[in-house]
Amino acid sequence: MQRYLLSVMQPEGTPPAPEVLAGIMRNVESFHDELKAAGAWVFAGGLHSPATATVLRVKDGDVLMTDGPYAESKEYLGGLCIVSAPDLDAALRWGRKAAEATTLPIEVRPFMGGAGE
Template sequence: MKHYLLSVVTPAGGEPPSPEVLERIMRNVDGFHQELRRAGAWVFAGGLSAPATATVVRATGGDTLLTDGPYIEGKEYLGGLCIIKAPDLDAALAWGRKAAQAITLPIEVRPFEGEAED
């Protein structure tokens, strides 16, 4: 069984949803996660803090350089992720469709290299 990354593509600089809308989205996300668990496809999921909270660690020669904030400015950023187990890309894309419906944001589905250990 392969592992797939479902990345939540979040628009930068946008207004966050209202509390009522956010509450509904989070209920839908929780339902999606429960469905993954029941199907045995759950591995891990989590939301990420805003890009401004990031620190980039860069190797330079024998030392490292730390830089505050995101490395690249962009119109979108990785807002959260879910790692799932699926037998093939079609099954992973089906989970990606469900994630997009629950989260209401675009979802990038990407396989990990190699096969996962069960």
């Protein structure tokens, strides 16, 4: 089995109203339950906003640390899910279910190195 990263692409701006977000989170929990039941679950988690990020980069032999996101963007990584799937088509089916659960764009990418076991 290959491992795939399902990246949840969060738009910048005001989050949904609490009652809307509660419904989305119920859908996400159901999606995670489905992954677990199918044996495809590896890991999932949400992320705080880019404003909470710290970027470390090497420059002239030193490691510089700056607050905030690496790049300004209208979308940012809001969460992720790692799934185990036999092939890209199966991973894309999980990605479709993730998009339906979150109502957000999902990027599906394979991990390097094949089976990931």
